[in-house]
Amino acid sequence: MFRSLTNLSKTSIVSNTLLRKVLTNNLRYASTVTNTESTPKKLWKITLKRSTIGLHPQTRENARVLGLKRCGHVVYRPVTNELAGIIIKVKEIIKLELVDRVDPPKTGAPSGFEVIGRLNSRIASGSKAAKPLLPLRAKGGTAIN
Amino acid sequence: MFGSFVGAFKPSLVAFGGRAWRIPWRMSKTRKANVRKRLREVDSVIDTLMASGVQCKQLDLIKDMPRESEMLPRDKYTTFSRTAKNHRKSVHKVPHFTKRPIPRTTPKSF
Numbered sequence: 001m002f003r004s005l006t007n008l009s010k011t012s013i014v015s016n017t018l019l020r021k022v023l024t025n026n027l028r029y030a031s032t033v034t035n036t037e038s039t040p041k042k043l044w045k046i047t048l049k050r051s052t053i054g055l056h057p058q059t060r061e062n063a064r065v066l067g068l069k070r071c072g073h074v075v076y077r078p079v080t081n082e083l084a085g086i087i088i089k090v091k092e093i094i095k096l097e098l099v100d101r102v103d104p105p106k107t108g109a110p111s112g113f114e115v116i117g118r119l120n121s122r123i124a125s126g127s128k129a130a131k132p133l134l135p136l137r138a139k140g141g142t143a144i145n
Numbered sequence: 146m147f148g149s150f151v152g153a154f155k156p157s158l159v160a161f162g163g164r165a166w167r168i169p170w171r172m173s174k175t176r177k178a179n180v181r182k183r184l185r186e187v188d189s190v191i192d193t194l195m196a197s198g199v200q201c202k203q204l205d206l207i208k209d210m211p212r213e214s215e216m217l218p219r220d221k222y223t224t225f226s227r228t229a230k231n232h233r234k235s236v237h238k239v240p241h242f243t244k245r246p247i248p249r250t251t252p253k254s255f
Contacts, residue, residue: 091191
């Protein structure tokens with residue numbers, strides 16, 4: 001049972017907890033970044049371009065230590081001498097960029113509908129008597145039928 | 146090309162060394178182009194590391210490596226091999242050569 005939404009801009013079906021988890025995981029390392037023109041860029045944006053399958057176990061460990069979990073995984077790490085050495089060990093399988101700040105996670109476009117009820121819960125209750133469908137409602141609460 | 150004498154229910158040819166698919170002794174043009182592309186991508190990673198201003202022993206060792214444009218073709222598409230004839234073999238014979246570090250220079254006189 002779906003209700004179409006005429007005003008799409010007000011709806012955002014993105015979990016706040018998911019946003020928070022993704023942001024804090026990267027911002028933990030970006031806490032020292034200040035957004036001024038004079039300071040040099042402080043973060044590396046590392047993307048795992050090739051998987052670590054078939055590589056030396058130490059190379060796989062280096063990728064794990066950088067936080068890279070799967071192909072295409074993007075990770076933000078501070079610019080330090082220690083991490084530079086680790087990045088050199090995995091330089092063949094990563095893409096490296098110097099950035100100022102963590103990119104915000106992409107939120108999906110609103111889907112255009114909102115679920116207001118489930119058909120299965122009506123069938124599971126077992127009653128054969130015809131139950132009235134939930135009245136169709138346009139956004140704003142006015143009944144259509 | 147290989148459809149008539151290879152297949153699920155056909156024995157593989159002895160001339161192929163028991164393999165189902167022949168491994169060509171040389172790389173095609175597209176394969177070589179991809180080798181060059183990957184070398185350039187590693188070059189850009191090293192450039193980013195240099196630009197970020199870190200100091201690192203490993204970085205000192207690799208920053209003097211030749212770039213893709215400075216490499217000889219035999220260094221790009223072949224590697225040193227202890228066992229092969231003339232101590233050279235094509236780089237595509239190295240397992241996982243597309244994501245493994247391959248030396249850009251070879252031992253002197255090889």
